Structures are given as structure tokens and as C-alpha cells.
Amino acid sequence: MKRAFIFLCVGFFIVNFSAAQSSNIRFTIIPDILRPGDPVTVAVDSPAKNVTLLSGGKQRAKSAFFIVPAEDQKPAFMAAIITIPSLVDPGPATLRIELESGAIRDVSISIEPREFRSETIRLSPAMSAIVSDPDPQKTDEAKLLWSILGYSGNEIYHSGPFAMPITSTRRTSIFGTRRVYQYPDGKRTTSVHEGVDFGAPAGTPVFSCGAGKVALARPRIVTGNTIIIEHAPAVYALYYHLERIDVKEGDLIETGTQIGAVGSTGFSTGPHLHWEIRVSGENTDPDEFAKRPVLDKDLLLSRINK
Numbered sequence: 130m131k132r133a134f135i136f137l138c139v140g141f142f143i144v145n146f147s148a149a150q151s152s153n154i155r156f157t158i159i160p161d162i163l164r165p166g167d168p169v170t171v172a173v174d175s176p177a178k179n180v181t182l183l184s185g186g187k188q189r190a191k192s193a194f195f196i197v198p199a200e201d202q203k204p205a206f207m208a209a210i211i212t213i214p215s216l217v218d219p220g221p222a223t224l225r226i227e228l229e230s231g232a233i234r235d236v237s238i239s240i241e242p243r244e245f246r247s248e249t250i251r252l253s254p255a256m257s258a259i260v261s262d263p264d265p266q267k268t269d270e271a272k273l274l275w276s277i278l279g280y281s282g283n284e285i286y287h288s289g290p291f292a293m294p295i296t297s298t299r300r301t302s303i304f305g306t307r308r309v310y311q312y313p314d315g316k317r318t319t320s321v322h323e324g325v326d327f328g329a330p331a332g333t334p335v336f337s338c339g340a341g342k343v344a345l346a347r348p349r350i351v352t353g354n355t356i357i358i359e360h361a362p363a364v365y366a367l368y369y370h371l372e373r374i375d376v377k378e379g380d381l382i383e384t385g386t387q388i389g390a391v392g393s394t395g396f397s398t399g400p401h402l403h404w405e406i407r408v409s410g411e412n413t414d415p416d417e418f419a420k421r422p423v424l425d426k427d428l429l430l431s432r433i434n435k
């Protein structure tokens with residue numbers, strides 16, 4: 130009798146332990162097909178802390194959950210916007226949802242293959258100096274940029290699809306292009322082009338792709354006259370190489386507000402707009418956010434309530 134009691138207790142604890150490890154939450158992930166560079170939204174019906182993308186045994190992205198407030202008789206829920214960085218290899222991966230209770234829910238996903246272009250850029254001595262010369266100001270500018278991009282607020286300024294930031298449709302470089310930089314001394318480095326470049330004459334108006342708050346509006350050594358706009362928790366749009374900045378830090382702006390004009394300031398070979406979207410500091414394909422809403426509240430809610 131005594132032995133049976135002990136077994137029962139052990140059984141009880143095992144059940145509780147497994148409940149804490151894998152909670153029965155309702156969740157949904159969009160889109161259904163995931164590729165390198167795609168933004169991903171995760172919604173849950175329970176209090177949750179963050180979601181992490183694990184690939185090849187490494188953490189590749191991490192975003193905090195935020196509350197999507199109740200509206201028009203629709204209940205509140207929690208969502209997180211994360212991205213699959215363009216350098217993540219296709220294949221099996223995991224989205225790890227961490228709940229406020231400490232419980233973990235690992236969701237297996239499959240990242241589909243995606244082709245990216247490649248290009249080689251020869252740098253003039255002046256261009257080479259902009260990226261290579263050590264300068265404490267560049268270090269300070271980088272620290273400020275990363276502190277902004279790493280901040281995840283609670284405000285959803287924009288939830289629909291993004292608008293194009295310029296009327297020009299001439300794209301001189303696209304998202305995810307693998308770049309080789311060839312330096313005057315023969316050195317070569319590789320990088321990924323993390324935004325979209327639109328070729329346009331200097332002075333061409335640049336518009337905000339969505340509603341938001343200006344987080345940064347100032348000159349930087351590498352990116353020239355730069356604007357960063359916060360649109361949703363952890364979601365920022367960046368505009369580089371501007372000739373002119375027409376907004377100031379802290380301004381609240383609408384979709385289509387003129388924020389500046391095309392230029393060729395900083396590390397740039399000619400007048401163009403570099404437009405980039407970051408999610409928790411990681412690159413994401415701006416076109417994906419132009420095709421579908423940044424936060425599709427109705428679709429998320431209908432899928433977690435199914």
C-alpha cells in the first residue's frame with residue numbers, strides 16, 4: 130500500500146513536469162511558407178515572453194511578444210514579429226515560444242530554399258576609406274543605431290502593408306543580394322545587401338512607407354543622412370544616403386509623409402534611396418511587408434480561435 134502511494138506521487142509529478150515543458154496553448158504562425166528574408170508573425174492566446182528562431186543549433190533571431198489590444202469587440206491577444214534572416218540556411222528549424230509561466234513550446238518549421246543574386250562592387254579609394262578607416266565617431270554611431278533597432282516598444286503605429294517609399298520603380302539592387310567588395314589594395318570582403326536600392330535623381334521626394342515615430346534623423350558617416358522610423362514593436366524602416374532630412378526625432382508621421390529627398394551621402398556611388406526594414410535588428414525583405422500587412426490582426430485572431 131505504501132509502495133503504491135509512492136508510485137502515485139511519482140506519476141503525479143511526472144504529469145506536472147511535462148505540462149510545464151509543453152503547454153497546451155493555442156498559437157498560429159503566418160505566413161505558411163517560410164523562406165530566408167521573410168518576416169514571420171506568431172500569435173498566442175496566453176501570456177508569452179518571446180519567440181526565438183533556432184537553426185543549425187544556433188539562435189538566429191529573437192523577438193518579444195506584445196499585446197494587441199482589444200478593438201471592435203475583438204479580444205486582445207499577444208503577438209510577436211520576428212524574421213528569418215536572409216543568411217539562414219533552408220531546411221528544418223524551430224520557433225521556440227517562451228510563455229510568461231516559463232513553459233516552452235517548440236514548433237518545428239521548414240525553411241524553403243530561396244535564390245539570391247550576387248554582385249561585385251569595385252570601391253574607389255574614397256569609398257574604401259569610408260568603410261575601412263577606424264573612427265570613434267563611427268563606433269558611437271553604430272552603438273546608437275543598434276540600441277534603437279534592439280528596442281522593442283509596445284506601440285503599434287502601423288499594422289497594414291507598407292507603401293513604397295518612392296515613385297521610382299528602377300531598382301539598382303535588391304534585398305539579400307550577396308555582395309563582394311573589391312578594394313583598391315586588392316582586398317575583398319563579402320556582405321549581404323540588406324535593403325532595396327531605388328535609383329532616382331538627387332532631390333526626388335522620399336515618403337514614409339508607413340505610420341510611425343521618427344527614432345533617428347541625422348547624418349551618419351557610413352549611411353549618410355539617415356532616417357529610422359519605428360512602425361511596430363521591433364519593426365523599423367531605415368532610409369539611407371538622403372540629400373535632405375525633412376523630419377526630426379520624435380515626430381509622429383503618417384504613411385506617405387515626405388520625410389526627405391534622395392541623395393548620395395555616405396557610402397554611396399550615386400544618387401539612390403536605400404530602403405531597409407529591420408525586425409529586432411535582423412534584416413527582412415521589405416517587399417514581403419509591402420505584399421501583406423505588418424500585423425494582420427483579423428487573420429491572426431481567426432486562426433488562434435479556430
Ligand SMILES: [Zn+2]
Pocket residue numbers: 302322324325326402403404
Ligand atoms: Zn543599398
